[in-house]
Amino acid sequence: MLSSSNTISPQGYDRFRKYLVKESGISLSDNKQYLVASRLGKLLEREKFVKIEELVDALERGGRTSKLREEVINAMTTNETLWFRDAHPFKILKDMILPQYDKRPLRIWSAASSTGQEPYSISMVLEAFKQSKPGKLKPGERIIATDICTNILKHAKQAEYDSLAIARGLTPDNQNRYFDKLSATTWKVKPSIASRVEFRHLNLIDSFSSLGKFDVIFCRNVLIYFTAEMKLDILKRMHASLNPGGYLFLGGSEALSGLSSMFEIVQCHPGIVYKAK
Known part of the structure; x- marks a missing residue:
């Protein structure tokens, strides 16, 4: 199962980056395989995907209304906030x-x-x-x-x-x-x-x-x-x-x-x- 950045190939990471920016606008920088692995590890294990390419294939088949797409975008979204931030x-x-x-x-x-x-x-x-x-x-x-x-x-x-x-x-x-x-x-x-x-x-x-x-x-x-x-x-x-x-x-x-x-x-x-x- 996908558990570390070493299991994400450069080609697979590039495909996921392009999918993510197209669907959500979120633009990942180079060498963020560890971030993808940490945030999507459990989902990939649950879906029994060995490679990130398999996830992208499933996402593209499901279209914009799929539950899987929603889960992936939720997982890749940063939600850091506090009250009266910056005052x-x-x-x-x-x-x-x-x-x-x-x-x-x-x-x-x-x-x-x-x-x-x-x-x-x-x-x-x-x-x-x-x-x-x-x-x-x-x-x-x-x-x-x-x-x-x-x-x-x-x-x-x-x-x-x-x-x-x-x-x-x-x-x-x-x-x-x-x-x-x-x-x-x-x-x-x-x-x-x-x-x-x-x-x-x-x-x-x-x-x-x-x-x-x-x-x-x-x-x-x-x-x-x-x-x-x-x-x-x-x-x-x-x-x-x-x-x-x-x-x-x-x-x-x-x-x-x-x-x-x-x-x-x-x-x-x-x-x-x-x-x-």
Whole structure:
């Protein structure tokens, strides 16, 4: 059975890389056989595949709706996140962006939302702003949270987290204010916070025009996994999904280049945000 990087031939790895980038947009770099072996080892053993080529053959036969394809993409997706990650995007949202919106219900998209920490953190920011400035925001604000990983979405929709996950980036004050304690080790996001978040399955390489228009898009720490060509295509389509003057947040290690005609860089000290022209 496939148990180490030594059992994945260069040809087999190349075939899998091409399949993965075509189906999910995830672009593996050279010599990542060990990563594929570690994440797919159990699946390959269960399906009795000796070579990675056998897996690719089965995936190509099954098409885009197969359960096997879903399992492979779930396994190869990185889902590392925490509450209020990097802090400054949420401060920019609360102090600079939210005060501007009082004419229509705000719509925010959390792309690659993982286990839900980002969209729920955004919802907490909205709640805090509404309490500090009653009547400032139009009622009916929505947060659309999307991810390619179906297993992760199921977890996010439940809005339940263990003590270890709760402790990652969440202050005790926010924990007590926005969560209900279900047991000694389990916490659940309060309905007032969870109710404005809607989770949907989405692959960013596919069309997302059906999501509608947004005032703010959070697309952080995900574009690094795409090829340069796919990244550019996604950013152009995100620009089309923003209302005029809408804002785009990227990850700290991600940069928006070649799109100066579409976005204006807004320096916020600390952090930056991109404003749609």
